[in-house]
Amino acid sequence: MITIICGECTRAPFGIAPDGLFQCDHCRHSLDLRDIDLDGSDVWCVDSAGTLGYVVDPAASLTAMSEALEEWLYATEPAVLHYASLSLRDALTDLRAAMCAGLPFPSHA
Incomplete structure (x- = not known):
């Protein structure tokens, strides 16, 4: 999981507050879930300590694993084989991070 750091103070991550919003652990700046704007296949998550972060969507990781495995x-070329191996490793690492963050395994798998 990649921790989301407060943009106001740039010192601390956001933790979940009793009101359901996320609050910076240092400056107490609040962040609503509607304000979280992630790129591409990233999804937000909260670890067991209540810290806000993001990971690659598990479904996107499975798709990447499937594509890398097929490649x-x-x-037929050693360089392509090496690249595919690295891609498979990266996708598996992303899936593991999502599982460790508590996201469910995709149901279409």
């Missing part, structure tokens, strides 16, 4: 299976 690896049909690779």
